[in-house]
Amino acid sequence: MLPTPGTMRCLSLPSGWGFPLDRQCTFGLLLASQLLFLLYYTFGGIRSMALQLWHGPQPAWDYSKTQDVYTNLSLIQLLVPGTHHLAYCPQKPPYLVGPLAIAFNRTPSLDEIRDRNRLVMPGGFYMPPNCQARHRTAVIVPHRNREPHLRHFLYYIHPFLQRQQLQYGLYIIHQAGNETFNRAKLLNVGVKEAMKDEDWDCLYLHDVDLIPENDHNIYTCDRSHPKHVSIAMNKFGYQLQLAGMTISRPPLSVGRYKMIKHNSDRGNEQNPRRFDLLLRTRRSWTQDGMNSLVYTTLAHQRHPLFTNVTVDIGPAPRRPGTPLPKTHKGSLVSLRAAGV
Numbered sequence: 001m002l003p004t005p006g007t008m009r010c011l012s013l014p015s016g017w018g019f020p021l022d023r024q025c026t027f028g029l030l031l032a033s034q035l036l037f038l039l040y041y042t043f044g045g046i047r048s049m050a051l052q053l054w055h056g057p058q059p060a061w062d063y064s065k066t067q068d069v070y071t072n073l074s075l076i077q078l079l080v081p082g083t084h085h086l087a088y089c090p091q092k093p094p095y096l097v098g099p100l101a102i103a104f105n106r107t108p109s110l111d112e113i114r115d116r117n118r119l120v121m122p123g124g125f126y127m128p129p130n131c132q133a134r135h136r137t138a139v140i141v142p143h144r145n146r147e148p149h150l151r152h153f154l155y156y157i158h159p160f161l162q163r164q165q166l167q168y169g170l171y172i173i174h175q176a177g178n179e180t181f182n183r184a185k186l187l188n189v190g191v192k193e194a195m196k197d198e199d200w201d202c203l204y205l206h207d208v209d210l211i212p213e214n215d216h217n218i219y220t221c222d223r224s225h226p227k228h229v230s231i232a233m234n235k236f237g238y239q240l241q242l243a244g245m246t247i248s249r250p251p252l253s254v255g256r257y258k259m260i261k262h263n264s265d266r267g268n269e270q271n272p273r274r275f276d277l278l279l280r281t282r283r284s285w286t287q288d289g290m291n292s293l294v295y296t297t298l299a300h301q302r303h304p305l306f307t308n309v310t311v312d313i314g315p316a317p318r319r320p321g322t323p324l325p326k327t328h329k330g331s332l333v334s335l336r337a338a339g340v
């Protein structure tokens with residue numbers, strides 16, 4: 001059968017080859033689609049594929065060669081804070097070093113961390129001294145009874161963020177009392193409290209025991225637009241996905257974290273109903289969460305290296321007619337679904 005005029009020919013074979021042409025065509029299309037599929041997954045989705053094509057390949061990081069996390073910080077600290085109108089910081093921060101040396105064998109003191117981060121202002125706020133930041137990021141950390149982890153976190157996160165030339169604020173949301181730890185609710189509290197301080201462009205919901213290993217993992221939500229509002233998260237994301245918001249993730253090679261090893265905490269055991277709760281969230285997320293958030297602020301303090309918000313979030317969530325779960329491990333989704 002001759003191909004009709006206007007039909008797509010896969011190969012530049014003379015027309016009239018009939019069936020063999022169709023077979024080659026199908027084979028070619030199959031091969032091409034497989035290749036595309038492979039490319040798609042290799043580059044981690046359309047967005048990063050476009051980024052790769054736009055910015056060229058990302059450097060392959062060698063994590064056996066690491067730099068001290070305070071590298072280049074003295075260069076920034078020597079700069080005199082500007083008083084006149086400042087130009088925007090460069091698109092690409094000049095102080096980044098790549099893979100960082102991270103160790104947890106010695107817990108640094110708060111005094112030492114303060115000493116090494118002289119430009120951090122009370123409340124854990126920072127602005128680059130000699131240029132106007134392109135991004136304003138709040139880092140929100142749920143916390144209870146993890147003081148050594150918090151010190152490691154502060155030690156590593158402050159120089160990391162300063163080298164990225166961000167305007168940033170660090171919020172530690174501390175759950176008072178011995179009720180079941182509710183990470184999701186604390187994060188919601190953090191978002192609410194942080195937005196009272198500043199119109200942040202970007203909110204990072206962060207675990208206290210995760211330390212970023214590469215400072216090219218920039219803590220912004222959108223690299224090119226200074227005022228774009230979106231939210232990046234490291235672990236949770238269901239509600240935002242459901243709401244049609246963007247969740248940005250760095251390329252895998254750069255988005256590496258070191259986790260501080262720990263045993264499970266009292267009051268934060270695994271919830272046997274967690275899968276059921278996740279399913280129910282699909283229906284309940286619009287009514288549950290930020291708009292039904294109730295808590296009592298017990299303290300709001302500007303510590304030298306962070307803002308501490310201590311909250312009473314009330315008893316662990318319970319649905320009417322169901323017995324109180326003995327244990328409950330929270331996540332942004334499951335606790336909202338549970339009617340927090």
Ligand code: UDP
Pocket residue numbers: 141142143144145146181183206207208209210264265266267268
């Ligand atoms: N967390 C805390 N105290 C607790 C339990 C959890 O501060 O008793 C916070 C802390 O920021 C931690 C995060 O919640 O990094 C996640 O909890 P966990 O580390 O237990 O989760 P997993 O290690 O299982 O991811």
Ligand code: MN
Pocket residue numbers: 207209262
């Ligand atoms: Mn952990």
